[in-house]
Amino acid sequence: FHYFPNLKYLYIRGFERFDRPTLSFENSFAKLPKLEELYLYFVALEKIPDTVMNLKKLKYLSLNKTTLKTLPVSLIYNLRFLRWLDIKYNNKLEIPPIDIEKLKKKCKDFKY
Numbered sequence: 274f275h276y277f278p279n280l281k282y283l284y285i286r287g288f289e290r291f292d293r294p295t296l297s298f299e300n301s302f303a304k305l306p307k308l309e310e311l312y313l314y315f316v317a318l319e320k321i322p323d324t325v326m327n328l329k330k331l332k333y334l335s336l337n338k339t340t341l342k343t344l345p346v347s348l349i350y351n352l353r354f355l356r357w358l359d360i361k362y363n364n365k366l367e368i369p370p371i372d373i374e375k376l377k378k379k380c381k382d383f384k385y
Contacts, residue, residue, distance in 0.1 A: 293329070313337075327351070331354065
């Protein structure tokens with residue numbers, strides 16, 4: 274994605290009826306400083322890449338139907354402008370109740 278430094282919206286979707294694509298996102302978002310909305314659906318993603326935590330302008334984050342296992346609490350503090358978070362349908366995801374409460378306070382729209 275480094276060819277699109279002004280990109281504001283990114284939507285990546287795998288296929289529900291097939292195996293979810295395993296994509297390596299580890300350094301993918303480092304060169305997207307203006308990204309405001311990130312949608313990842315049906316992708317094999319066990320953890321949020323560190324580079325997502327550095328997206329300072331990110332307002333909308335959807336990690337719907339991924340293979341996410343953990344959600345770092347640093348998400349609450351690093352993504353200062355985050356207002357909408359959708360982490361529905363992640364069967365392997367476990368979040369401590371205290372972190373769920375923090376996310377509810379942080380995001381105007383939180384879907385879990």
